[in-house]
Amino acid sequence: MATARHGGRDRVPPHPDVREVGLQQVLEALVDPVRRRIVTELHAAGADLSCGTIELPVGKSTATHHFHVLREAGLIRQYYVGTSRMNALRREEFDAVFPGLLDVVVGEPHRD
Amino acid sequence: MATARHGGRDRVPPHPDVREVGLQQVLEALVDPVRRRIVTELHAAGADLSCGTIELPVGKSTATHHFHVLREAGLIRQYYVGTSRMNALRREEFDAVFPGLLDVVVGEPHRD
DNA sequence: CCGAAAGTACGATCACTGTCAAACTTCTAT
DNA sequence: ATAGAAGTTTGACAGTGATCGTACTTTCGG
Numbered sequence: 001m002a003t004a005r006h007g008g009r010d011r012v013p014p015h016p017d018v019r020e021v022g023l024q025q026v027l028e029a030l031v032d033p034v035r036r037r038i039v040t041e042l043h044a045a046g047a048d049l050s051c052g053t054i055e056l057p058v059g060k061s062t063a064t065h066h067f068h069v070l071r072e073a074g075l076i077r078q079y080y081v082g083t084s085r086m087n088a089l090r091r092e093e094f095d096a097v098f099p100g101l102l103d104v105v106v107g108e109p110h111r112d
Numbered sequence: 113m114a115t116a117r118h119g120g121r122d123r124v125p126p127h128p129d130v131r132e133v134g135l136q137q138v139l140e141a142l143v144d145p146v147r148r149r150i151v152t153e154l155h156a157a158g159a160d161l162s163c164g165t166i167e168l169p170v171g172k173s174t175a176t177h178h179f180h181v182l183r184e185a186g187l188i189r190q191y192y193v194g195t196s197r198m199n200a201l202r203r204e205e206f207d208a209v210f211p212g213l214l215d216v217v218v219g220e221p222h223r224d
Numbered sequence: 225c226c227g228a229a230a231g232t233a234c235g236a237t238c239a240c241t242g243t244c245a246a247a248c249t250t251c252t253a254t
Numbered sequence: 255a256t257a258g259a260a261g262t263t264t265g266a267c268a269g270t271g272a273t274c275g276t277a278c279t280t281t282c283g284g
Contacts, residue, residue, distance in 0.1 A: 100212025
């Protein structure tokens with residue numbers, strides 16, 4: 001598993017333990033359509049995706065903000081590959097704490 | 113059966129069909145702690161409660177607003193008994209459309 | 225008929241949050 | 255070394271929504 005081994009400081013952002021995230025924070029994260037879209041795309045892809053891979057109707061800086069919120073809410077894990085930041089849905093961990101919630105989110109018929 | 117039968121107009125507010133309420137609207141309703149508290153209390157009581165019965169940390173007019181939002185989101189049904197407005201959790205109808213969601217909400221450890 | 229009780233309606237604040245543009249940081253490729 | 259790609263950071267700005275107080279409506283009790 002190994003954290004970054006080369007000279008620079010980690011560029012690994014902090015990730016909370018999902019059990020320490022409150023329902024309030026989770027709902028605040030999921031109430032935004034852009035963020036739900038990110039979650040839905042990660043689920044549909046069934047694989048980790050870089051930020052740029054996910055098409056969003058907002059600028060780069062706003063996208064960064066949304067990924068940040070999702071990470072803080074324990075919904076995604078982020079790690080670098082080169083200059084790209086990859087995003088992984090923390091499906092199992094999340095389901096263990098909030099069972100059924102993600103199912104509702106990703107199960108909803110898509111509407112833009 | 114039987115709508116109000118006396119002279120005045122109904123004081124029965126409009127209730128949406130839950131199937132026509134979107135996930136966005138539902139999440140916007142549930143993201144507010146005061147509204148989640150209302151839902152939780154109705155669930156815990158296992159019975160319909162008047163607005164005044166539910167203790168909330170906000171003024172009357174604000175409370176009215178929150179009940180309105182919950183009603184529009186298909187989460188509660190409201191009807192009058194005298195001057196009191198009763199509130200009923202639309203548990204079954206809601207679960208049929210968003211299974212698991214209310215479980216997460218009412219299952220969360222209480223925190224004020 | 226009068227007053228109290230229970231909510232509702234209406235404006236006015238106020239704080240928060242999503243948004244963008246511009247400047248900056250890291251890493252990769254040439 | 256230079257340039258470019260991919261994100262991040264940092265303000266600034268605007269829209270939304272929760273909140274309150276006051277006035278209003280409806281219903282019930284005496």
